[in-house]
Amino acid sequence: MSGFWSGWVKLLVVINLGITFFLFIMALRIKIPTQADGTTGHVWAHGVLREGVRKLPLWWALLSAAMFIAGFIYLTLYPGFGGFKGVLGWTSAEELQRDVQANNAKIEAVLQRHRGESLEKWAGNTAAVEIGHRLYLDNCAACHGGEALGNPVLGAPNLIDDDWLYGGDLQSILTSILDGRNGVMPAWGTALGRKGVNEVAAYVVSLSGVNAPADWVAAGKTRYETMCTACHGIEGRGNSQLGAPNLTDRSWLHGDDFARVTETIRDGRTGVMPSWRERLSEDEVRTIAAWLVAQRVPAGGRIHQNGHAKPTS
Ligand code: HEC
Ligand code: HEC
Missing domain, CATH: 1.10.760.10 (Cytochrome c-like domain)
Structure with a gap:
């Protein structure tokens, strides 16, 4: 906590406790002016109820005093009074750490x-x-x-x-x-052009049995063999050293529709785990x-x- 905020919190605590203390002393000592009949003279419900004057009950006074003192003791022992750490040196971070340790011990067991x-x-x-x-x-x-x-x-x-x-x-x-892990699929849009991307994408989806125009597939196969085998393998089964996916199964990392596949080939992808x-x-x-x-x-x-x-x- 910065010096300013510490001071601010301290000020608030002092004002709060001061007001409480003042009210407490006042409440015990104050003399409420009374009428001859012993009431305050305030009349309620068309004269049916009159406001009497009673002393504060002793239990109330004692309880309030006890709470007040407890507040002081708390602020002395524990953090609460601005930047003051409290005499016991207790911190919630330490308590958290103890809980974490207890939890780890349970897992360990x-x-x-x-x-x-x-x-x-x-x-x-x-x-x-x-x-x-x-x-x-x-x-x-x-x-x-x-x-x-x-x-x-x-x-x-x-x-x-x-x-x-x-x-x-x-x-x-x-x-x-x-x-x-960090899988990097390079972007091929510039190298292949729009037509080339479509062709190679057609070849890629054909590997998992999806129907695609035969001329695209044939042209795509040639492109695939020069540009893609280094990572995805000659048969398209991928490479677990590079995180290059198997292209012959029906499981797609980036979605299986043709638009997603062309997007992957055109713009590339990076996967960050x-x-x-x-x-x-x-x-x-x-x-x-x-x-x-x-x-x-x-x-x-x-x-x-x-x-x-x-x-x-
Ligand atoms: C921010 C998102 C993100 C979070 C969080 C995340 N992962 Fe991943 N994870 C990925 C991505 C993306 C990949 C694929 C990496 C790639 O393409 O190279 C991946 C890959 C993996 C892989 C490799 C899968 C394979 O086919 O070889 C495993 C295993 C895995 N994550 C497990 C986990 C576990 C367990 C957690 C939680 C402790 C986790 N991941 C949290 C995004 C995330
Ligand atoms: C440098 C290695 C490398 C080369 C070369 C490469 N790729 Fe990839 N490819 C990857 C990696 C790695 C991924 C996974 C990306 C990720 O983790 O998100 C990938 C993902 C893909 C995907 C997405 C698969 C899925 O399951 O969603 C397709 C499709 C793809 N590549 C096709 C191609 C084609 C077609 C070529 C050739 C034009 C090619 N790749 C060249 C490494 C490569």
Whole structure:
């Protein structure tokens, strides 16, 4: 807190307590002028009610005094009086840290017994999966969606299908999350021109069985072989070193309609997956991976069928 605000808060506290103290003393001492009949002379409800004068009850006075003193004690012990830290040195940050530590200890207790086990085993551990789900919702759902089905507008991939940009083994998934990823698809609009983009896009969609004009597909194939194979592979199956997607399946990072595909080829795309190493421990990331696997393999052991990113437009 800057010196000015500290002073300002102190001033407010002093004024507030001063007024309270003044009213308190006044209330005990003040003499209210009374009439001969012992009332104030105020008359209510057409003369039915007259306002009497009573002393403040003792309990009220004692309680107020106690509250007043408690206020003083609080401001001496705890932070509250501007920048003054209080005699006890208590801080909410420390309390938060204690809570975080207690929480970590709880997570640790769940995880330590299973540390050496496979991800599939973890996925069967309800406690770990539950922690993972909560962490997923807090940290990942904004981009990858509440059900981890991905978001083609953001280029955030589906995380519960068996199609992976960077590999679906435990180590690759942990690396993706802990260190982040940055996939770069260059822009080809200038090099290919409008016609060239359409042709190569036609070839690309034909790889996953979508019908496209045969002459475009043929011309696009030649262009693809000179310009795209370095990253997407000769057969278009992608490259997990570069995060270049498989173009032969029906799972699309940026949406499956022809306009989106041409847009990707013309203007390029960059996908940024943030790094979580600073914010999540490796164990926490494991619980998230366990939740993802649990989504993929339901109790029956069958792979989730509708796991592909659905285009929103
Ligand atoms: C700001 C948006 C954003 C957030 C938040 C985010 N991601 Fe990502 N994530 C992405 C994008 C975009 C990609 C694709 C990166 C690329 O194109 O190279 C990605 C890729 C991944 C991959 C690699 C997938 C593959 O197919 O290989 C994994 C795994 C992943 N994210 C998990 C997570 C988890 C777990 C969290 C939460 C801890 C998370 N992400 C939070 C945007 C995000
Ligand atoms: C330097 C490597 C590189 C080259 C060369 C390259 N790409 Fe890509 N491409 C990528 C990467 C990486 C991505 C994923 C971008 C992201 O993470 O958002 C991508 C994404 C795509 C997508 C989107 C796929 C989806 O699932 O939405 C298409 C389509 C595509 N590329 C087609 C092409 C075509 C056609 C060419 C040749 C004209 C080409 N790429 C050349 C690296 C490359």
